Structure formats: structure tokens, C-alpha cells
Amino acid sequence: MARMNPVSGVVLGLTAMATLWSVSAxxxxxxxxxxxxxxxxxxxxxxxxSTRYSGLDQINAxxxxxxxxxxxxxxxxxxxxxxxxxxxxNMMYIHAPFPxxxxxxxxxQDGKIVWKYEPKQDPNVIPVxxxxxxxxxxxxxxGLIFLHQADTSLVALxxxxxxxxxxxxxxxxxxxxxxxxxxxxxxxxxxxxxxGAEFGVVGHVTAYDTKTGKQLWRANSVGPDSDTLMDGEKTxxxxxxxxxxSGITTWEGDQWKTGGGTAWGWMSYDPELNLxxxxxxxxxxxxxxxxxxxxxxxxxIFARDADTGMAKWVYQMTPHDEWDYDGVNEMIxxxxxxxxxxxxxxxxFDRNGFGYTLDRDTGELLVAEKFDPAVNWATxxxxxxxxxxxxxxxSTEAGGEDTNxxxxxxxxxGSKDQQPSAYSPKSGLFYVPTNHVCMDYEPYKVAYTAxxxxxxxxxxxxxxxxxxxxxxxxxxxxxxxxIKWSVPEPFSVWSGALATAGDVVFYGTLEGYLKAVxxxxxxxxxxxxxxxxxxxxxxxxxxxxxxxxxxxxxxxGWAGIGMAAGLTGAQEGLGAVGAYQSLSQYTALxxxxxxxxxxx
Amino acid sequence: MLxxxxxxxxxxxxxxxxxxxxxxxxxxxxxxxxxxxxxxxYRIDPDGTTDWAxxxxxxxxxxxxxxxHGPDGAGSSFGPALMESLKRLxxxxxxxxxxxxxxxxxxxxxxxxxxLGTDRNxxxxxxxxxxxxxxxxxGALGGGRPAxxxxxxxxxxxxxxxxxxx
Numbered sequence: 001m002a003r004m005n006p007v008s009g010v011v012l013g014l015t016a017m018a019t020l021w022s023v024s025a026x027x028x029x030x031x032x033x034x035x036x037x038x039x040x041x042x043x044x045x046x047x048x049x050s051t052r053y054s055g056l057d058q059i060n061a062x063x064x065x066x067x068x069x070x071x072x073x074x075x076x077x078x079x080x081x082x083x084x085x086x087x088x089x090n091m092m093y094i095h096a097p098f099p100x101x102x103x104x105x106x107x108x109q110d111g112k113i114v115w116k117y118e119p120k121q122d123p124n125v126i127p128v129x130x131x132x133x134x135x136x137x138x139x140x141x142x143g144l145i146f147l148h149q150a151d152t153s154l155v156a157l158x159x160x161x162x163x164x165x166x167x168x169x170x171x172x173x174x175x176x177x178x179x180x181x182x183x184x185x186x187x188x189x190x191x192x193x194x195x196g197a198e199f200g201v202v203g204h205v206t207a208y209d210t211k212t213g214k215q216l217w218r219a220n221s222v223g224p225d226s227d228t229l230m231d232g233e234k235t236x237x238x239x240x241x242x243x244x245x246s247g248i249t250t251w252e253g254d255q256w257k258t259g260g261g262t263a264w265g266w267m268s269y270d271p272e273l274n275l276x277x278x279x280x281x282x283x284x285x286x287x288x289x290x291x292x293x294x295x296x297x298x299x300x301i302f303a304r305d306a307d308t309g310m311a312k313w314v315y316q317m318t319p320h321d322e323w324d325y326d327g328v329n330e331m332i333x334x335x336x337x338x339x340x341x342x343x344x345x346x347x348x349f350d351r352n353g354f355g356y357t358l359d360r361d362t363g364e365l366l367v368a369e370k371f372d373p374a375v376n377w378a379t380x381x382x383x384x385x386x387x388x389x390x391x392x393x394x395s396t397e398a399g400g401e402d403t404n405x406x407x408x409x410x411x412x413x414g415s416k417d418q419q420p421s422a423y424s425p426k427s428g429l430f431y432v433p434t435n436h437v438c439m440d441y442e443p444y445k446v447a448y449t450a451x452x453x454x455x456x457x458x459x460x461x462x463x464x465x466x467x468x469x470x471x472x473x474x475x476x477x478x479x480x481x482x483i484k485w486s487v488p489e490p491f492s493v494w495s496g497a498l499a500t501a502g503d504v505v506f507y508g509t510l511e512g513y514l515k516a517v518x519x520x521x522x523x524x525x526x527x528x529x530x531x532x533x534x535x536x537x538x539x540x541x542x543x544x545x546x547x548x549x550x551x552x553x554x555x556x557g558w559a560g561i562g563m564a565a566g567l568t569g570a571q572e573g574l575g576a577v578g579a580y581q582s583l584s585q586y587t588a589l590x591x592x593x594x595x596x597x598x599x600x
Numbered sequence: 601m602l603x604x605x606x607x608x609x610x611x612x613x614x615x616x617x618x619x620x621x622x623x624x625x626x627x628x629x630x631x632x633x634x635x636x637x638x639x640x641x642y643r644i645d646p647d648g649t650t651d652w653a654x655x656x657x658x659x660x661x662x663x664x665x666x667x668x669h670g671p672d673g674a675g676s677s678f679g680p681a682l683m684e685s686l687k688r689l690x691x692x693x694x695x696x697x698x699x700x701x702x703x704x705x706x707x708x709x710x711x712x713x714x715x716l717g718t719d720r721n722x723x724x725x726x727x728x729x730x731x732x733x734x735x736x737x738x739g740a741l742g743g744g745r746p747a748x749x750x751x752x753x754x755x756x757x758x759x760x761x762x763x764x765x766x
Contacts, residue, residue: 079678079710098710123705127714130667132678440745444659447764452719458662460745560677561670589677
């Protein structure tokens with residue numbers, strides 16, 4: 001019937017109003033539905049489950065070979081570009097490293113700049129950022145764009161105008177606290193985690209009111225239960241109560257006060273369990289001899305109640321770290337059959353080289369297997385105790401101060417760092433960008449001075465003995481803990497992966513290639529060399545009926561530190577390994593967004 | 601080398617008097633006990649054995665400087681290569697930059713060297729770090745960890761204990 005029934009017209013109108021109302025009232029409801037729309041890319045890791053999976057399939061395994069560059073955009077910043085753009089409706093939001101410029105581009109007007117925000121930040125924050133002035137992206141919610149600046153300020157910008165709605169100051173950069181992580185919006189809250197464990201700061205995650213910027217809760221990684229938001233009786237680790245003040249009793253004296261455990265990585269959220277998940281970083285200092293104890297809760301997976309911040313369960317992967325194996329990498333939430341039973345799982349690829357699968361409701365450890373065969377610091381993880389079975393030869397604690405412990409795999413940057421993986425529900429596989437790097441590690445005594453580096457070890461890094469490639473891009477089965485396929489890369493893969501319904505998986509390389517591989521076999525289907533090395537995360541969206549793939553290039557970060565020399569470029573001192581071509585022979589600096597599409 | 605930490609102690613004394621300017625060229629050579637120590641503050645034997653200071657400089661450089669200036673003093677994507685800088689800088693200029701920092705922040709670049717004058721992990725070993733970088737800069741020492749080195753002399757251990765306890 002062509003003519004509209006007047007009653008249903010009224011009902012429709014009311015429904016539309018109600019929808020609008022709820023959108024402005026509960027950011028969470030809006031995001032819950034937006035994250036399911038494959039045409040948009042509304043949060044850095046794609047959805048609350050951090051799958052980095054898109055249902056779009058216009059670009060697929062058959063036609064991806066025809067991919068072309070559709071348009072490009074320069075951020076005007078030379079430093080390392082981590083993270084990636086968001087796409088909400090016809091708007092794209094791009095961020096840059098320090099000075100943390102944000103651009104809002106209108107896709108309906110050929111990428112016209114609608115607004116630009118450039119904060120004025122004290123440049124003294126630059127040298128207290130451990131590994132370049134990176135930023136992992138902005139978040140959207142409640143009609144606002146949230147930026148976590150280098151100087152720890154959390155700024156809410158009107159998504160339409162770029163006007164500052166409010167600013168909250170999270171920490172003190174003069175003590176070495178900085179901001180690099182992407183915020184996450186949950187319900188009426190925006191959550192951020194801090195950086196600065198190399199400066200002996202105390203790690204924390206803080207929730208702010210999206211409307212006002214008022215602090216709602218803060219959960220420290222170390223210290224008394226009142227700071228860590230733990231309950232000695234109710235908070236569990238592998239099913240057992242953690243006990244009172246575990247964030248103090250596992251440290252010597254007051255060392256927890258400079259204990260680190262920053263939460264500079266990614267967060268995930270399960271709306272049904274109302275739990276937020278994230279990992280904590282290294283304990284300070286890097287010299288294990290100087291800080292006896294398990295150093296809880298550094299190197300830990302946290303499951304916290306989103307409303308109160310109270311910890312439901314924790315799992316410390318690397319107690320008393322001896323290698324800088326931060327636990328901050330992404331937590332991927334999947335519902336899958338495990339041993340014949342449907343389970344709510346959390347899958348995590350840790351810096352320490354083990355791929356963990358846990359029950360995300362209870363924190364039960366189900367699988368822990370090496371995702372790089374080179375890993376040698378531990379033989380295995382005991383699933384009952386959760387403890388790694390350490391190999392004495394590679395223990396820097398056993399070696400002691402002023403002793404160079406050699407051939408430890410992985411290196412401090414981990415078998416995988418913050419670069420997020422992807423999960424395809426179609427193939428059931430996880431796609432993991434990895435580092436294939438080993439190290440020598442010599443701890444020595446350091447003194448703590450507020451705002452100065454508190455490192456306490458010297459490192460040399462190189463590929464595993466007899467090998468030349470510094471990275472692999474792998475497909476992983478999270479239920480069996482086995483590598484399905486592995487593509488060697490000359491350099492560490494420092495870019496976030498994207499899996500799509502078109503059976504294509506995308507990632508970037510340090511030389512600057514955007515690569516597309518077959519989701520089943522890993523076979524390379526397409527590559528294009530962007531203007532600089534890629535440490536950003538690939539995403540995809542659809543606009544006006546056309547699917548696009550977008551990635552930020554711009555070398556830097558941890559990976560850029562080794563750029564001039566090449567991680568192994570100058571091992572004359574060791575006289576081993578064999579020369580490796582330096583990255584500076586392949587690429588140079590500069591932040592650019594490159595957007596790909598199939599020809600019209 | 602007996603000078604381990606001595607510069608830091610001197611710096612503290614000088615800073616207290618607020619007469620940093622009195623750090624005159626030539627003072628370093630006297631401190632180090634040999635006339636040409638400022639020009640060649642390292643010792644590398646034909647078999648690659650280095651003196652303790654040069655080796656310790658390698659360690660302390662890696663812990664405190666590498667995160668910006670890259671492995672081997674060779675620079676990174678955002679920090680200058682000190683093995684090149686030391687071809688131009690005098691010991692006094694090097695010392696002054698480490699103590700007070702340096703800034704070059706504009707639309708094209710964001711270079712910012714922090715002031716490390718109060719950081720014992722740097723200042724107690726400033727001469728060692730200088731020796732290491734000078735050896736790199738002169739091409740006397742290759743990249744990576746020095747193959748062999750002298751044992752830690754008791755004087756260095758004493759100077760370290762005194763300086764780090766400050």
C-alpha cells in the first residue's frame with residue numbers, strides 16, 4: 001500500500017523520537033548498536049570485544065588484487081603513528097602523535113576538513129614518553145570525541161564542531177606520567193589507562209563522566225585494596241581469593257609506591273557480564289634483583305566491574321618480571337565451543353610469548369601455549385597454578401646484577417607488543433602480528449628520581465640464532481593453542497590486523513607495505529607501499545556503497561628506536577648473527593593516511 | 601678511571617654555589633688524571649677488551665639514553681645520533697646539554713632533550729657514557745655490546761656507591 005496509515009505514522013514518529021532520546025541519554029546503547037554496523041568503525045579495535053573484524057565483503061579474496069589507492073591525507077606530523085581513524089556516519093576522525101592533532105573529515109565532501117584540534121602542550125612531556133610520542137587513537141561516545149593527550153589530559157571535543165566540552169587532568173607528567181592509550185566509552189563513562197612505568201609511576205585505569213569529566217572511579221595496579229579496588233575475599237585469582245592488600249604484601253617495603261604496572265594498552269568490554277578487561281605493564285625497575293617479590297599486580301589481566309571498578313578476577317601472567325614482558329596487549333572476547341561446551345572466552349597474546357585463553361566470567365585458565373616457537377624463557381605454563389616454568393639459563397634474576405644473560409627469547413618488546421590482533425568468526429582463527437626477536441639482558445642497580453627514567457638494565461636485540469626475519473604474521477587457533485600458518489616478515493610486524501567477511505586479512509609492515517593475505521592460507525594477495533613504515537592499525541568502512549580500507553603510516557615508536565642502526569645492523573661487537581639491512585634503507589618518516597578501494 | 605662519578609659530585613657542589621659557569625674547559629682532563637683524557641677518554645685493546653668505564657658507559661647509555669638516541673649511539677627516528685654529534689661537541693658542551701637539556705620544538709620538529717642534572721643514573725656515570733660515545737664517534741668501538749672488558753675496579757665500585765647514595 002502506497003498510502004501511509006496515519007496511526008502507524010505517529011507511532012513511527014514517536015519511535016524515532018524515543019530512539020533519539022536514548023541516543024543522547026546512554027552513550028553505551030548508541031555504541032552497542034553502532035559497533036555492530038560494519039559500515040562504520042566506531043572504536044579503535046572495531047567493537048567492544050576487540051575483534052577487529054568487519055562484516056564487509058565487497059573487497060574479497062578474489063578481487064583484492066585489484067585494490068587501488070582512493071585518496072590520501074597528511075597529518076603533518078613526523079613521529080610514530082599508532083592507532084587508526086574512526087568512521088562515524090559521514091565523518092572520519094584522525095589523530096596524530098604529539099602534539100596530538102585531531103582532524104574531522106567529511107567523507108560526503110571528498111574528505112573536507114570540518115574541524116581541526118591542536119592542543120598546546122608543554123614540550124617537556126616529550127622526553128618522558130618512553131618510546132616516541134605515540135598515541136593509539138581517539139574514542140567516540142555521547143556526541144563527543146575523546147582525546148587522551150601526551151600530557152595525560154583527557155579532552156572531550158564536540159564531534160560536530162571540535163569545540164572543547166571539558167578537560168580532565170589524569171596525572172603529572174613531571175613525575176613521568178604520560179598518556180598514549182586510546183580511551184574507551186562504556187555507558188556514561190570514558191575510561192583511560194596511564195603510561196610511564198619506565199619512570200616508576202603507579203599504574204591505573206580511571207573512569208570519567210562523559211558529560212562532565214568528573215572522576216567516577218580509579219583503580220591502581222599496586223598498593224592497598226582501597227587503591228587497587230580489590231576485595232581480599234571476593235576478588236579471585238584462578239578461583240582463589242587474592243587475600244588482603246596483595247598489592248603491598250608481594251613487594252618489599254615501600255617499593256610498590258614506585259611499582260609501575262601502568263595500563264597503557266587496550267581495553268575490552270562485555271556488556272552482559274558488565275566487566276571491563278585490560279592488562280597491566282612492567283613493574284619498575286627493569287632490574288629484578290632490586291625488587292623482590294611477585295610484584296602484584298603488574299603483568300596482570302584484570303576483569304573489573306564497569307560501574308564500580310571493583311576487580312572480579314585477576315591473573316598475573318609473569319610474576320616478578322625479569323624481562324619487561326608487559327601484559328597490556330588486547331583482550332579479545334569470543335564465544336566459542338571449548339572441549340564440547342560453549343564458553344565465554346578471553347584470548348590474549350602476551351609479550352611473554354604465550355597465547356592465553358581464559359574463561360572471561362571466572363578467570364579460569366584454559367589454554368597457554370607459545371605462539372612463537374622461539375620462546376625459551378619458560379618451558380610451559382602450569383594451567384592449575386598459572387605459573388610459568390622458568391628456565392634458569394634465561395633468568396636475569398638468577399644471572400644477577402652486572403651479569404649479561406644471553407639469548408633470551410623473546411626480547412623486551414615481546415613476541416607481540418601493543419599492535420592488536422584480529423579474530424574472524426568465519427574462519428574461527430586469530431590473526432596475530434608478531435615480533436621474532438631475542439635479546440641479551442644485563443640488570444644493574446638504579447636509583448629512583450621522580451620524573452627521571454628508572455630502567456636498570458641494558459639490552460641487545462637480534463633475531464633468533466640462525467634466522468634473519470624479525471617478525472611473523474600468524475594465524476592462531478585459540479582453542480587448541482596451535483599456529484595454523486605463519487608468514488615470515490623481514491621486520492617486526494608492528495601494525496594492527498584487520499579480518500573481514502571477504503576472507504581477506506590486512507596488516508601493515510615496517511617497510512611501509514599494506515598487505516592483504518588469504519584468511520585460510522596466509523597467501524599474499526595484494527601489497528602496496530605507503531609513504532612510510534606502518535605501525536598503525538588497519539580498518540575498513542563503507543561509504544556511499546563502496547568499501548574502503550584505511551591505514552595510517554608513519555614510522556616511529558619502539559620500532560623507530562632501532563631504525564637508524566637496524567635492530568641487528570651493527571653486531572660487530574658480538575661478531576655473530578650476520579648483518580641485517582637497516583630499516584632506514586627502506587623507509588623514512590611522515591604521517592599519512594592511505595585509503596584503498598576497488599576501481600569503480 | 602678514577603673519575604667515575606666525580607663530575608656529578610663536582611656538579612652538585614657547583615650547582616649549590618649556583619656557579620655552573622665555573623665548569624671551565626680543561627677541568628675534565630685534570631680530573632681524569634691524563635692530559636689527553638678529554639680527547640681519548642677510553643682504552644680499547646687490540647683484542648677488543650675495553651676499560652671498565654667504556655663498558656659501563658655502554659650499559660648506562662643503553663639504560664638511560666637509548667630510548668631516544670637509538671642503539672649504539674646511532675640515532676632513532678626522533679633522536680639525533682650521538683656518535684655523530686660528538687664529532688662536533690666538546691666534552692663541556694656534551695656535559696652542559698646532559699645537565700640542562702636542549703629544546704628544538706617548532707612546526708617542523710619536536711626535539712626535546714630533558715635536563716638530566718639531577719638524575720644519578722646518568723650523572724654518576726657521565727664520564728663513562730662520554731667515554732663510550734667518544735669511542736663510538738671515533739670509530740674505535742663497533743656497535744653492540746663490547747666483546748670483553750676489564751673487571752670493575754674497586755675505585756669505580758666505591759665511587760658508584762658514594763654517588764648513588766647521594
